[in-house]
Amino acid sequence: MRSMVTIIALLVLLFLGSCVSELDPVMMPSINMSTIDGTVGLDVTATKQVIEGVYKVVSEESTTSRFDSIISVNLASNGEVNMYSTTGVTYFTMYGGTRSDSGVFVGRWRGVQGPSAGSITMIVRPDEGGIELAKGVAAAKDLTLRCQTRSGNGNGTQTLVLRRVAKLNEDLKDFQIIAHRGGGRNSERLGVSENGIAMMLLAPQLGATGIEIDVIGTKDGTPIVFHDPDFTSRTIKGSYIIGPVKNYTLEQIGHYVRLINGERIPTLEEALDSVIDRTELQMVWLDVKDAFIVDRILTIQKAANARSKTKGRDLKIYFGVPTTDIKRAFDASPENEGVDVLCELDAQTALDMGAEVWAPRFTDGLQQGLAESMIDAGIRVFVWTLDDAAFIEQFLSPRYKGKLLYTGILTNYPTLLASRFYTLKVKP
Incomplete structure (x- = not known):
């Protein structure tokens, strides 16, 4: 009798398991790495203080607004540029570096509380901190990042201009x-x-x-x-x-x-x-x-x-x-x-x-x-x-x-x- 109960219990578990619905993983878009051809990877030690910080969105052109007006930017030791936005609980990961007087980066973004995902391209112009970034010297407070994001399905672009307003939280x-x-x-x-x-x-x-x-x-x-x-x-x-x-x-x-x-x-x-x-x-x-x-x-x-x-x-x-x-x-x-x-x-x-x-x-x-x-x-x-x-x-x-x-x-x-x-x- 006990063995029969065990068998029935296992069959019930298997049945319930077969009824569990799974959501497919969100497909991350491919990115065009040729955009950063000719760039020199960031010297993390020298440029960490240049690019990291808290940024405000000072200009926005979009078919839909996805991100915060305040975004943090971090530089990992492998040279990845990571950004975080509360709206949509979104993270960005970018790769790239500098040319003689500017910065160019490409990557992906993902909203982790839903299916949202897409690509991002970011540039730093010479007169907006690109020269300082390339030299690895401290930039002015208003370093500016110009970003264009696109949703994963290719529909809906958003152009953001981010200006640094503060250092990251000192804690x-x-x-x-x-x-x-x-x-x-x-x-x-x-x-x-x-x-x-x-x-x-x-x-x-x-x-x-x-x-x-x-x-x-x-x-x-x-x-x-x-x-x-x-x-x-x-x-x-x-x-x-x-x-x-x-x-x-x-x-x-x-x-x-x-x-x-x-x-x-x-x-x-x-x-x-x-x-x-x-x-x-x-x-x-x-x-x-x-x-x-x-x-x-x-x-x-x-x-x-x-x-x-x-x-x-x-x-x-x-x-x-x-x-x-x-x-x-x-x-x-x-x-x-x-x-x-x-x-x-x-x-x-x-x-x-x-x-x-x-x-x-x-x-x-x-x-x-x-x-x-x-x-x-x-x-x-x-x-x-x-x-x-x-x-x-x-x-x-x-x-x-x-x-x-x-x-x-x-x-x-x-x-x-x-x-x-x-x-x-x-x-x-």
């Missing part, structure tokens, strides 16, 4: 924009899967400075990066494996399971290696789901810390403590010395553990007095999970001793948080 070096589940839980239409390596590599373009990843154990005790305790059609493709993750070995998972967009499920070691070698991310929050793999996670965390240092990376990896079960396993582990801890439990527990970060959920409110006492004790305060602009601004507002009270926010929309954070002190 940047102390603040973490933390992307949930490797880059954003609501990532189905980006064409990459939550907690997958491709998602982690995309996270910096979305505006993230750090990521949170979920760590769960296989039958043979290998920590893998996956959120749910069970394999279902929400997160995987595969007809032969369903049910609890802990019922399957790493070999079985590697052979039969793919994430929803076709990627392999990474091990924790693979994920951390990719972050260290292939991104500029400043932090990783390990959201530990299973107590039986705590020793192994701590060993991997220590090895990743050591490897990061040998490569000259200033990367923080936090062992997350979300439950009392994980805390007990951490306390009992012989590997618990010399690792950074992020505690989601009550403030006193974070103090008792000697945690580097206390991370309460946002539904507990601002808790300003308690947060201030934690900062006085040398503990940073993060908050999770904020996806609404009004709540984000609420937690970006309080300050203590001249700095932001909350110095890290976990979000499914790092682009939204980046656009609000970088432009915090500039009014439309």
Whole structure:
């Protein structure tokens, strides 16, 4: 009888899985890279101070208005120019460089809360900061970027003239924009899967400075990066494996399971290696789901810390403590010395553990007095999970001793948080 019930339950799960509707990923348009032929890539060290900043839209010609009147511009160490707009929760990624007295860039834009996407071309004229950009010297406050955007289907163009009005938010070096589940839980239409390596590599373009990843154990005790305790059609493709993750070995998972967009499920070691070698991310929050793999996670965390240092990376990896079960396993582990801890439990527990970060959920409110006492004790305060602009601004507002009270926010929309954070002190 019990076996019959099990079979029926599996059939129901398979049926429900077949009924799950999937939205196709938004197709990003091709871009004409010949536009930037003959340009010299930006010297990031020299030009970072020239081009980064907060820009206002001072002129606009369009068949439809898609973007904010305030846009932030960031320069990555690989020379990518990234811009963020709150309207449409839009990020732009551009490539290019300078000619003798001007700048030329091409790239794509994407609104992550819907299907909007398109291409962008940007120029910097000689008399509007192009000479300074080419020389890598500080430009005047009103550096001007002339952009033409086009929607993915080719219909609807928008010409924007952006003028720099301020530096980026000065709290940047102390603040973490933390992307949930490797880059954003609501990532189905980006064409990459939550907690997958491709998602982690995309996270910096979305505006993230750090990521949170979920760590769960296989039958043979290998920590893998996956959120749910069970394999279902929400997160995987595969007809032969369903049910609890802990019922399957790493070999079985590697052979039969793919994430929803076709990627392999990474091990924790693979994920951390990719972050260290292939991104500029400043932090990783390990959201530990299973107590039986705590020793192994701590060993991997220590090895990743050591490897990061040998490569000259200033990367923080936090062992997350979300439950009392994980805390007990951490306390009992012989590997618990010399690792950074992020505690989601009550403030006193974070103090008792000697945690580097206390991370309460946002539904507990601002808790300003308690947060201030934690900062006085040398503990940073993060908050999770904020996806609404009004709540984000609420937690970006309080300050203590001249700095932001909350110095890290976990979000499914790092682009939204980046656009609000970088432009915090500039009014439309």
